Amino acid sequence: MSGPTRHDVVVVGAGPAGLAAAVAASERGRSVLVLDQAPHAGGQVWRHRRGERPAPVLVELLRRLAARGGAIARRAAVLDCPAPGELVVDFDGRIDRITAPALVLATGAVERLLPFPGWTLPGVTGVGGLQALLKAGLALRGQRVVIAGTGPLLLPAAATVVKGGGELVMIAEQARGSQVVRFAGRALTDPARLLQALRLRMATIASPYRADSWVVAAHGEGRVREVTVHVQGAERVIACDWLAAAAGLLPRTEL
Ligand SMILES: Cc1cc2nc3c(=O)[nH]c(=O)nc-3n(C[C@H](O)[C@H](O)[C@H](O)COP(=O)(O)OP(=O)(O)OC[C@H]3O[C@@H](n4cnc5c(N)ncnc54)[C@H](O)[C@@H]3O)c2cc1C
Incomplete structure (x- = not known):
């Protein structure tokens, strides 16, 4: 030194x-x-x-x-x-x-990752993690992607998947529909933010966005192949090549 x-x-x-x-x-x-x-x-x-x-x-x-x-x-x-x-x-x-x-x-922040069976399988990432991989050049063309969790990163990450040619199978938002509507209502006071959210949703409009939905388990031998998602009261098994799941962000406070 x-x-x-x-x-x-x-x-x-x-x-x-x-x-x-x-x-x-x-x-x-x-x-x-x-x-x-x-x-x-x-x-x-x-x-x-x-x-x-x-x-x-x-x-x-x-x-x-x-x-x-x-x-x-x-x-x-x-x-x-x-x-x-x-x-x-x-x-x-x-x-x-x-x-x-x-x-x-x-x-900055780190993602809040909530564990579920299969969460360490290759192909399972955080939502911001997938976003960072895509920005670093990960090619997703033709690959099926499920985005799940909650928080402001779901839509930007979903839009990046679509832009990169990935097949966005579902956006599963854990919050209830009424909470999502309330959150969107608050954006009315911030037109720029509202416009940004609308643009992101329009970019992903071909894919279902489900509130009150969350990942139960990821499955696969050697990498993720399917994910069980609790979708508004019923469980569905969805085939996918990538699963990005995170429950928002936490401040990075280790210093
Ligand atoms: C994985 C991930 C991906 C994200 N992707 C997006 C996205 O695509 N779009 C979006 O709108 N939001 C994204 N976010 C949310 C993001 O936190 C905010 O949008 C915004 O970047 C926060 O700005 P910031 O300046 O607080 O922190 P950051 O932009 O995170 O900047 C913090 C900086 O601190 C540096 N740093 C941290 N610890 C140290 C250390 N010990 N020594 C030196 N340098 C250090 C990091 O390298 C980083 O450059 C992402 C979050 C995460 C965790």
Whole structure:
């Protein structure tokens, strides 16, 4: 380890939250360092492949940060916080210490995975997990996919499956229909969000969306081949090649 490096503000996480905090601090005259363990800035939602054009909003945040001298260290995993304001960081294999009078933790979320028989079979993933695999280039053309669980990621993941040529067999939402309607009703106050949800549902309209439905078990020898889904009071066995199931997101709090 070498001696500590100092910045006014250190932000852990170069996703939407971390970059917004970094831009706000740098535009108020603070020296800022953003650390992210990933090879690209953007976090989960703005994840992109090498050679792919990043989202314009990401490009704009990076431009504003760079304009104020803010730095981003990629492949920089924060391992520990041994004392207030001190971080131990793995800079792509080199361990170093960072000191910051102000520290922003914007490390995002992890999926809440609820176990069921067969949940460790190959071909069973989280909903965000499947989304991340697709963004990384997983080819699903012609493969049957069931998306299940609850939370805001079901529709975006389903739309990505359809866009990638996958056969979306069913979206099984665990919440009751009345809860889904109430949730959609709240979006009326946020027209942009409502429009986004409508667009996503239109993109997946050829596939059934069932509320009050959840995975009972996944079956298969060596990989998932079928899934038993409780669909509005009755159990159905559905053939599939991929099952993506998760019950929402939890904040990533280990630091
Ligand atoms: C697997 C998964 C896939 C998702 N896919 C989508 C999607 O496609 N569309 C969508 O709208 N939402 C998606 N989400 C929801 C996502 O959490 C939010 O949309 C949004 O990305 C949250 O922004 P954020 O800045 O809080 O966190 P994130 O975007 O998750 O950014 C957090 C960043 O912190 C970094 N980080 C975490 N721990 C450390 C550490 N110890 N050291 C260094 N860096 C660290 C991560 O590498 C990451 O880049 C996904 C969530 C998950 C868990």
